[in-house]
Amino acid sequence: MIGRALNGRYELGEILGVGGMATVYRGHDHQLGRPVAVKVLNGGLADDPRFGERFGQEAQHAARLHHPRIVTVFDSGVDQGSPYIVMELVHGRPLSQLIAETTWLPVERAVGIAAAVCEALEVAHAAGLVHRDIKPGNIMITHEGGVKVVDFGIARASSSGAQLTQTAAVLGTAGYLSPEQATASPLDGRSDLYAVGCVLTEMLTGEPPFTADTSVAVAFRHVTEQPAPPSYRRPGLPPVLDTAVLRLLAKNPADRPADAAAARAELLAAVPVFTPADRTSELLAETRAMPPVPMPYQDQQRTSFLPPVAYPDAPEPARSRRSLAYAGVGLVAVAGAAVIGVLTLGGPDPSAAKAASTPSPSASTSASPTPSATPSAKQTPTGKPSPSPKLGPAAAVVALRAVVAQADPGKERDRYRALLDELDQAAQAFTAQEPQDAESALRNAQRLVRDLAKKHAIDNTTSQAWQAKLGALLAATD
Incomplete structure (x- = not known):
């Protein structure tokens, strides 16, 4: 196709991109003397009326849209059975x-x-x-x-x-x-x-x-x-x-x-x-x-986000x-x-x-804004660093979920996924201030952790660590 002039007007140059439906060429409009992009329906697809219809609709749809954020369509046509669309060339x-x-x-x-x-x-x-x-x-x-x-x-x-x-x-x-x-x-x-x-x-x-x-x-x-x-x-x-x-x-x-x-x-x-x-x-x-x-x-001032x-x-x-x-x-x-x-x-x-x-x-847990980018290093009036801020229950669930998500599910992929879903539900319940729903989700999570341990999908140390965190989160629902 390179070097061919579609309908004697649009000369095709180098290929700019190839898709499953069409190929885009750098072109030159001999009539107006300007560079253009020419999209040509790939060989064989032109014989399928569905693709021909879809390709023609692209020209009609895009030609209706005029905005700097949308590539402009100049022209469309058919040359020797090959449908094409002429568009603005984007550099x-x-x-x-x-x-x-x-x-x-x-x-x-x-x-x-x-x-x-x-x-x-x-x-x-x-x-x-x-x-x-x-x-x-x-x-x-x-x-x-x-x-x-x-x-x-x-x-x-x-x-x-x-x-x-x-x-x-x-x-x-x-x-x-x-x-x-x-x-x-x-x-x-x-x-x-x-x-x-x-x-x-x-x-x-x-x-x-x-x-x-x-x-x-x-x-x-x-x-x-x-x-x-x-x-x-x-x-x-x-x-x-x-x-x-x-x-x-x-x-x-x-x-x-x-x-x-x-x-x-x-x-x-x-x-x-x-x-x-x-x-x-x-x-x-x-x-x-x-x-x-x-x-x-991490070292910039953060005045409106969580620590x-x-x-x-x-x-x-x-x-x-x-x-x-x-x-x-x-x-x-x-x-x-x-x-x-x-x-x-x-x-x-x-x-x-x-x-x-x-x-x-993780996107909606509320906390008091801090003027410092590193609250853990904030100085008290006595000159001693103040303690690091404690995570709220929703953020703590998010952190636990991130740990669980990194584990290898092995053959227990469904249980792992169910555990992640329960943690999501718990976090969302904490965010919505619905402690009963959070408690229910956390207890389901505890049961799933026990099942994973019984199936040897996680070791005892991991199981105990996760159960300890879930227990602490359950205490926050009281």
């Missing part, structure tokens, strides 16, 4: 490449990019379009630091019941599927917000919320498991940012922000210490990567595992989604949705 690189080159992004950059994506989605949703494939590969970072959302190839008008896919098929990329998308349930713009939460988690921690060896397994985890707060993997993140991310990742769409504008406002409000109000516009425009910081903000919490060592982001889980997955048809739908009665599990509706305790 930059995809966010996926930026993430791959760093351990994680600085908080300001990550939140700024996510907020800019929400800005683009606000325009798309106002036009009645749901993107349905928000992922790092579809977010471009320009050389000037701008953010542009691309690829409305599987976007669908939210007011239309038309479906391009067969029953029990799911369009999207597994690592960023909302629960309703994974179960082929009705969806709206809040499904895109869930994907923004997945992308933001990956920017902050190096991995999306859920990974697995297969696309079906990843989709299943989106439906059935609760996500961990980003601070589990990257200690030191502001608790309020954990809250904002977990709100985006709520299983029940009703528990997410109402729309993209509300999500953007929550994200920008989540980093007030690092993002002064007068820098908001600058932050959204300037998104170039900065060198990764292994333990951010530092003693977390277990977080594992390094596993890039090879991340690439194994979803690299090369551009358009995923998850045939097993029907099974997921049956297991969840046609949608996300109501109890899981209820659990997700309550922000993570």
Whole structure:
């Protein structure tokens, strides 16, 4: 295709990207004398009317959207049986490449990019379009630091019941599927917000919320498991940012922000210490990567967040595992989604949705603000250091859960998962000031720990340590 001039006007140059559906070339518009990007439907797919229809809809959808955060579509056509779309040429690189080159992004950059994506989605949703494939590969970072959302190839008008896919098929990329998308349930713009939460988690921690060896397994985890707060993997993140991310990742769409504008406002409000109000516009425009910081903000002034919490060592982001889980997955048809739908009665599990509706305790435990970045070193009037602040029960449950999550489940994976769920329920109950619910969850956790010890999944020392912590937490419910 290189060197070919589509309809005698758009000359194709080097390949900029290849997906499962189309190939993007650097092009030149001979008529207007300007550089462009040309997306050409891959050979063979043009013969399938479903792909041809979907490709044509991308041009129609994107042409309706005019905003600096969205790549502009100039033209579309067919040349010798090959459908193509002519778009604005973005001088930059995809966010996926930026993430791959760093351990994680600085908080300001990550939140700024996510907020800019929400800005683009606000325009798309106002036009009645749901993107349905928000992922790092579809977010471009320009050389000037701008953010542009691309690829409305599987976007669908939210007011239309038309479906391009067969029953029990799911369009999207597994690592960023909302629960309703994974179960082929009705969806709206809040499904895109869930994907923004997945992308933001990956920017902050190096991995999306859920990974697995297969696309079906990843989709299943989106439906059935609760996500961990980003601070589990990257200690030191502001608790309020954990809250904002977990709100985006709520299983029940009703528990997410109402729309993209509300999500953007929550994200920008989540980093007030690092993002002064007068820098908001600058932050959204300037998104170039900065060198990764292994333990951010540990020496900075923190006037509105909790004192530092003693977390277990977080594992390094596993890039090879991340690439194994979803690299090369551009358009995923998850045939097993029907099974997921049956297991969840046609949608996300109501109890899981209820659990997700309550922000993570690590993001919402209350404590008195401290003017010092290192409260443990704060001087008393006598000149002696004051004692380290004691963890509240919710934060203590979070710390215990992090320890449990690092254990090797062996053959008792289901019991481990049940134990993590009970700890989540306990933490959420403490946060909601529901001591009876917390007590019930903690006693269930004690029973599961005993079962794990009997099955020799954990040794006696570990069992005793966990039981001691659970006993102390039970005392806090009195």
